[in-house]
Amino acid sequence: MNIGLIAHDNKKKLMQNLCIAYKNILSKHDIFATGTTGRLVEEVTNLSIQKYLAGHLGGQQQLGSQIAHNQIDMVIFLRDPLSQMQHEPDPSSVIRLCDIHNIPIATNLATAELLIKSLERGDLEWRNAL
Numbered sequence: 001m002n003i004g005l006i007a008h009d010n011k012k013k014l015m016q017n018l019c020i021a022y023k024n025i026l027s028k029h030d031i032f033a034t035g036t037t038g039r040l041v042e043e044v045t046n047l048s049i050q051k052y053l054a055g056h057l058g059g060q061q062q063l064g065s066q067i068a069h070n071q072i073d074m075v076i077f078l079r080d081p082l083s084q085m086q087h088e089p090d091p092s093s094v095i096r097l098c099d100i101h102n103i104p105i106a107t108n109l110a111t112a113e114l115l116i117k118s119l120e121r122g123d124l125e126w127r128n129a130l
């Protein structure tokens with residue numbers, strides 16, 4: 001499965017901890033991430049991550065483009081609903097593209113954990129048949 005990761009600045013530590021906790025599952029999949037999120041996760045997990053540009057420099061659009069081509073099977077977008085920075089792109093375009101292609105997307109920790117566990121159970125295998 002191809003997994004997309006992106007986190008607003010205030011959620012990057014949470015993304016690092018999530019990826020540490022589920023490193024063994026994530027390591028069996030191909031991970032794509034916006035630049036800073038990807039670098040920070042790599043630093044703490046040694047996972048190999050294909051990194052886009054930084055989110056505000058076009059990385060979010062690069063991820064969106066892959067989603068638009070239905071090439072991403074699951075997205076974890078840990079967004080900050082309370083204090084999103086001015087330079088941080090709005091998540092709505094990514095969420096919209098996921099909804100167009102029926103791609104599972106988690107925007108908070110609870111759903112992210114459910115999705116990662118579902119990966120391990122093979123619940124998303126139907127995406128291979130697309």
Ligand SMILES: O=C(CO)COP(=O)(O)O
Nearest residue numbers: 034035036037054055089
């Ligand atoms: O901008 C982002 C979320 O809006 C994420 O991009 P970075 O991972 O490069 O910080």
